[in-house]
Amino acid sequence: MCMYDVIVIGAGVTGCGIARELSRYDWKVAVLERASDICEGTSKANSGIAHAGFDARPGSLKARLNVEGSRMMEGLSKELDFPYKRNGSLVLCFREEDRETLKRLLEQGRENGVEGLEILEREQVKELEPNVSDEVKAALYAPTGGIVCPFGLTIALGENAAVNGAEFFLNTEVREIEKTGKGYRLLTGRGSFEAKAVVNAAGVYADRFHNMVSPEKIHIIPRKGEYCLMDKKVGGFVSHTIFQLPTVYGKGVLVTPTVHGNLLAGPTAVDVEDPEALNTTQAGIEDLLRRASLSVRNLPVKQVITSFAGLRAHEEGDDFILGQAAGAPGFFDAAGIESPGLTCAPALGKYMAQLVREYLPVPEKDSFVAVRKGIRGMASATAEEQKRLIAENPLYANVVCRCELVTEGEILDAIHRPLGATTIDGVKRRTRAGMGRCQAGFCSPRTVEILARELGKDAGEICKNGENSRFLTGYIKDGIQGEA
């Protein structure tokens, strides 16, 4: 039995953001995560956008935390060393009769406190983005819109929380929650945990935990979004994030450069029942490419290197559910965190830590370390930095992933740092090994070998992500049957 002050359920960007803020205070904090790594749910499959904040209804938590998060992002990206770029965004309007809607969006944005918004006419839009569709009539320009690496942000928050004392328990699925005299008991596949306060940041599963303790039920609908990622060769196809006017299902399909220089199109929006339905579909991919092609001319669909799907944790109330669950003192929800959840995460963490503090007063720690250094990447380093890295550690000259220029030095760092990688996907999200155009064809055998060596395991035990996702099924000759 382990006793904590606060337990966070879920190690996605929301859970990690909350854990980091909780770790500023003199609490004993644990984070329970069912997957084998942090950043394994919605946080790993989304648009990677740091939204400006004009979409949400004024007065909503979404609006407030979005604008706050957007303002924090640049400073935080320096403090925690993750890739972020303020590239600006455009919302395109294709019909004269939609100008009113565009204008309302501008006004809404201003009311939310978004700075620098303006409406651009067709010619100005074409000047900014020559590949935009000829059908465009006008666009809302938001200079504060940005792009961020969703893995980089989540892992940075998680690592920093861990360094500051938050204990992460991976492969630890919460099955039941019981009320105790002092707080809550969480029964998991790896024993039970007790805490005075619980923060529910379980993404598409947040309703399950909320409904275990509160008589006022909530319902999370997994809303699938499919994406196509294109080669870095066409990363410069657009330089801003290109949205279309929003619909009831969200912000519509976007076309954007990623912070690492790829081109991304998506997402679709389809409600599904299975909270693990991370499959892409023929119809979905066709639909997203068709819709993305409305925004830009000659979308380079031949350059697609991978497609993927994520699930938004959509809640019917259409705003974040943040705060104590009804009838469950000390049980805090961070539920219904769909877009712009990634952008909000840093601000949401602060907000949640304040709520918990009001419930469970605590002093700040003197020992909190706010700064974290990320993995130094050869691909983004200057020639001088590359030379210095190799001089410090010759393994930085040993290329493992050719497409993204990831070296053994970086992979070792990814494995051995706090909350280090133990899976192929874990290495991939921390270093980009396998994210390039060959999609791990060349590097995965090498990555398996390095992981096995460093973790003291057999290569056969190395998994892609979950415990049942082994890469290898045995040795040769194993399966041969017959008389000896």
Next chain:
Amino acid sequence: MEKDLVIIGGGPAGLAAAIAAREAGVEDLLVLERDSRLGGILNQCIHNGFGLHTFKEELTGPEYAGRYIEKVLEQKIPYKLNTMVIDLEAEESRKKVTVMNREEGLYQIEARAVILAMGCRERARGALNIPGYRPAGIYSAGTAQRYVNMEGRMPGKEIVILGSGDIGLIMARRMTLEGAKVKLVAELQPYSGGLKRNIVQCLDDFGIPLKLSHTVVDIKGKERVESVTVARVDENLKPVPGSEEEIPCDTLLLSCGLLPENELSETLGVKMNPVTGGPEVDESLETSREGVFACGNVLHVHDLVDYVSQEAAQAGKNAAAYLSGSRSGQGRGIPIRAVQGVRYTVPSSVDVSRMEETQVVRFRVGNVFRNAAIEVSCGGKILKSQKKQILAPGEMEQVILKRAELEQIEDPEEITVSVRAESRGRD
């Protein structure tokens, strides 16, 4: 560091180019190999069938590579292993090759000439846009080949293979021999992408079904592959609703084409051929950048390593001639155009004043043709008409141009290579 000739890649192309260059008198050359040994992909091709043309005997991949590696050692041709070229620039006629390795760190080599011999990679699932889950158990055929042949590990037990490229066919047999069950090879096109002999020896002999005009339309399994769904496709290669069949398996191997690895060539700004994915070259196998040559699978994907070696030897010899300034002529190249059933040619131009007595022109056709003829024309004259019982995209073809013949044509504007079809068949 300065070198007369730098060869990027120590696979079959790089090795043959290096040997030919040395034999033609280049003393100051260097082969750069990113892997831990010479020989490239041949090291994992432990099946036999290599070298029938070159050595008149059947060798395994490592044996074939071994013959060239021996020569490289004999001739004391310098090479560096575990060395990655990370940048390639050209200033006037000087080429700057940025490399790195553990021992020497990061540095630049200035080269007077460069031979590109980086090979190719396999087309990945993402580029095929196969819908479904993304579990463990989806590998390119070459990755599986590496696991089985070099590491002694099995990537799966119940296999479906998409694509009938040669590596996929070879792996169907290999996995079967190692005790796995290969349930099906599905091929999107109405013809196979591999060599006929591989279909016979690797599928037919083992009773492995090949379904043409079929593709994978879904992959199930959240952590490891549990099944794939295969469907028939129509003439436009679109899946036919109602034809789906779900096949339980733990592994999907992909053998859906090879792509020349030209990222470095592109940073150098050489002119590319959109059909091959490789550089455009003339009869010297020289790219649009002076003193930069290309050969092997980085130039266009071959079926047989023997032809890679031949082509690479030509590149090596021509690089030597370039370096010694002994290249004759400086006339204009006649473009070679691929028309009517022919997808591309290598080379794509020929300079008559510079060419040797004969010049091999290699190409692929875009469909299956039966009882057809390959025609080469120039200046309104048919230079050659070669009858062929069968022509297929999976088999590289060649014609030989003769200098004497071309010299007789006044002011030739272009040479065309085409297929004259008697009948176009489905195999």
